[in-house]
Amino acid sequence: MHFLSDLITYGPFFFKAMQITVLLTAASITIGMAIGLFVALLKISKRKLLNRLADLYIGLIRGTPLIVQLFFVYFGLAEIVDFGQFWSASIALAVHSGAYIAEIFRAGIQSIDRGQMEAARSLGMSYPLAMRRIILPQAFKRVIPPLGNQFIIGLKDSSLAAFIAMDELFHLAQRFAASTFRSMEFYAMGGLYYLFLVTIFTLAVNALERRLKADEI
Amino acid sequence: MIKIKNLNKHFGSLHVLRDIDLNVGKSDVVVIIGASGSGKSTLLRCINLLEEPSSGEIWIEGNIVDRRKKNGLNILRRDVGMVFQHFNLFPHFTVLGNITEAPVQVRQMDKQQAYESAMALLEKVGLTDKAHAYPSQLSGGQKQRVAIARALAMKPKVLLFDEPTSALDPELVGEVLAVMKQLAAEGMTMIVVSHEMAFAREVGDWLVYMDEGKIVEVGRPEQIFEEPRHERTKTFLSRVREPNNFGKREPQVFTPRTGKGENRELATGAV
Numbered sequence: 141m142h143f144l145s146d147l148i149t150y151g152p153f154f155f156k157a158m159q160i161t162v163l164l165t166a167a168s169i170t171i172g173m174a175i176g177l178f179v180a181l182l183k184i185s186k187r188k189l190l191n192r193l194a195d196l197y198i199g200l201i202r203g204t205p206l207i208v209q210l211f212f213v214y215f216g217l218a219e220i221v222d223f224g225q226f227w228s229a230s231i232a233l234a235v236h237s238g239a240y241i242a243e244i245f246r247a248g249i250q251s252i253d254r255g256q257m258e259a260a261r262s263l264g265m266s267y268p269l270a271m272r273r274i275i276l277p278q279a280f281k282r283v284i285p286p287l288g289n290q291f292i293i294g295l296k297d298s299s300l301a302a303f304i305a306m307d308e309l310f311h312l313a314q315r316f317a318a319s320t321f322r323s324m325e326f327y328a329m330g331g332l333y334y335l336f337l338v339t340i341f342t343l344a345v346n347a348l349e350r351r352l353k354a355d356e357i
Numbered sequence: 358m359i360k361i362k363n364l365n366k367h368f369g370s371l372h373v374l375r376d377i378d379l380n381v382g383k384s385d386v387v388v389i390i391g392a393s394g395s396g397k398s399t400l401l402r403c404i405n406l407l408e409e410p411s412s413g414e415i416w417i418e419g420n421i422v423d424r425r426k427k428n429g430l431n432i433l434r435r436d437v438g439m440v441f442q443h444f445n446l447f448p449h450f451t452v453l454g455n456i457t458e459a460p461v462q463v464r465q466m467d468k469q470q471a472y473e474s475a476m477a478l479l480e481k482v483g484l485t486d487k488a489h490a491y492p493s494q495l496s497g498g499q500k501q502r503v504a505i506a507r508a509l510a511m512k513p514k515v516l517l518f519d520e521p522t523s524a525l526d527p528e529l530v531g532e533v534l535a536v537m538k539q540l541a542a543e544g545m546t547m548i549v550v551s552h553e554m555a556f557a558r559e560v561g562d563w564l565v566y567m568d569e570g571k572i573v574e575v576g577r578p579e580q581i582f583e584e585p586r587h588e589r590t591k592t593f594l595s596r597v598r599e600p601n602n603f604g605k606r607e608p609q610v611f612t613p614r615t616g617k618g619e620n621r622e623l624a625t626g627a628v
Contacts, residue, residue, distance in 0.1 A: 278448065321422075
């Protein structure tokens, strides 16, 4: 009972922190998708140099911890350009998830039958036009499940922003736990909010997938 | 209309097309026949540069085909339509969407106008009732007729058909051939890679027999069917006419399939 009443008492604080977590996730996913799409296109390009650039980016990001990347952007880059807390975290998370999203998009694009591109090209469509109108819409539909998965990872990774003192969910839980000496309750509470967000998001992705499947294929 | 001069194509060390010369006149229907692996499809794909020739020249209506010319590739492909063995319809568009996509996006045709001409084309291939269906809801024959309508929507000067009926159930072949026959009667220039000998004979103006990347024989269909000049053409035709006549090939050995393991061996073994 005690826990339930705490949940209500501290609700407004957590609710505010949850908003920050959602905003942070939304920003990083949006930018991460743009980066991912761009890098995926580099990766499937016929130009070797562009392939190498994409590989270099993916290798660097996958080969280093997110926390290092986050600190690099927030503390390191601050010496040159200061993005502020929110955008530092968003950019670091976006650049990080972009590498994984790039691989998801690349696999999706390559899973589309070659005949689709050939048919589009044989109708006089340019490569970018065929990509935009024919290949990407089909590829996007196919990558919704792994993309949704990546978004969930991104949502939970946003908790690392606590280490640059952003007032998101985890940081809030940490602060309450430290000041009240009731770690168990507050970390459980923080976890519940993440669980809530992930559940909502999973349901949304499933609904989207069903709706798109309803059309055809 | 189309002139192919000294065309060669290599895939690595494989020489798939050897010194191909071919002239196709306006309104001609040229049917290319030959065993699989003889290079017929590659030749067709070279004409609209889905495959890039290793050497040689292709002229279409007095213009040399050159992909390095600015936008040359896309301009060429607007004039050369292609129909594929596996239809390659766009699954995320309706039938109408498939047909209007290129005219609207490439020719910048007005949407209403594109819609009207698409409906006219659907009437021609007998599928007006399927205008709002998705490709997955169509039979193979219907898909191929939509694919033909889609190619026609760009008002091409020549249509290439790459084994248009090979992926169809036998009872659906006729409806596609009927559409092609109608196009031929309307004066469309067509190059058709096909195994439909009856079609070749009835509709084809010229028959081309290819073997091992070379054009072995070109002639009127009746001439090639009645009195082929080359021994290889003769052998090929007799095999096509009597599928059970394997000619000089080794007799097929029946291998009993008993267990799963053996099946796998059959599938991957050196056959």
